[in-house]
Amino acid sequence: DAGVTQSPTHLIKTRGQHVTLRCSPISGHKSVSWYQQVLGQGPQFIFQYYEKEERGRGNFPDRFSARQFPNYSSELNVNALLLGDSALYLCASSSSKNTEAFFGQGTRLTVV
Amino acid sequence: AQSVTQPDIHITVSEGASLELRCNYSYGATPYLFWYVQSPGQGLQLLLKYFSGDTLVQGIKGFEAEFKRSQSSFNLRKPSVHWSDAAEYFCAVGAKGNQGGKLIFGQGTELSVKP
Numbered sequence: 001d002a003g004v005t006q007s008p009t010h011l012i013k014t015r016g017q018h019v020t021l022r023c024s025p026i027s028g029h030k031s032v033s034w035y036q037q038v039l040g041q042g043p044q045f046i047f048q049y050y051e052k053e054e055r056g057r058g059n060f061p062d063r064f065s066a067r068q069f070p071n072y073s074s075e076l077n078v079n080a081l082l083l084g085d086s087a088l089y090l091c092a093s094s095s096s097k098n099t100e101a102f103f104g105q106g107t108r109l110t111v112v
Numbered sequence: 113a114q115s116v117t118q119p120d121i122h123i124t125v126s127e128g129a130s131l132e133l134r135c136n137y138s139y140g141a142t143p144y145l146f147w148y149v150q151s152p153g154q155g156l157q158l159l160l161k162y163f164s165g166d167t168l169v170q171g172i173k174g175f176e177a178e179f180k181r182s183q184s185s186f187n188l189r190k191p192s193v194h195w196s197d198a199a200e201y202f203c204a205v206g207a208k209g210n211q212g213g214k215l216i217f218g219q220g221t222e223l224s225v226k227p
Binding site: 004035042044045048055088090093094100101103105106108 | 156158161202214
């Protein structure tokens with residue numbers, strides 16, 4: 001079975017631009033979470049979607065948004081990019097309550 | 113406030129030596145605890161998890177961790193380190209019913225292995 005897949009793997013954007021990151025969960029997993037990992041730090045929770053509904057949001061500005069599609073894949077959108085948005089963005093999926101999260105390889109976003 | 117603390121930013125051990133990585137947490141609800149490993153530029157791989165029951169849990173690659181509620185700790189151990197264990201290790205805490213999401217991570221411990 002395929003794991004969590006994220007696209008693209010690397011991305012370079014200019015300040016002020018918009019970016020869309022994509023995530024396909026493990027087949028059968030209905031929960032998708034997004035995390036931001038700045039260099040040298042642990043991942044920080046951004047969003048969680050479960051059964052296409054937002055189930056949680058971390059301490060991130062409104063420039064960050066996300067959605068989950070009927071096939072449980074997800075998009076993370078970031079508007080008006082800042083240099084500080086440069087990070088590894090990780091997507092994780094899980095199957096149901098009380099289970100562990102499986103992570104994708106991440107999207108490395110560089111804002112210049 | 114909910115938080116995870118990994119006191120050691122960087123640890124160096126000799127190959128074949130034992131390893132212990134420390135993790136302390138502060139969490140209001142009954143915690144679900146995890147250890148993940150990350151190689152440079154890669155995603156996170158789950159080493160082991162604690163949900164309930166036996167407080168000593170076994171994971172992949174010969175790792176184990178012990179949950180100590182009285183100390184709010186979940187330290188990771190390995191009796192004999194291999195060069196391939198060099199990586200970044202993250203402790204994380206979550207809650208029952210969060211469908212695997214909303215994890216709170218520590219800042220990580222970078223492990224170097226000397227030949």
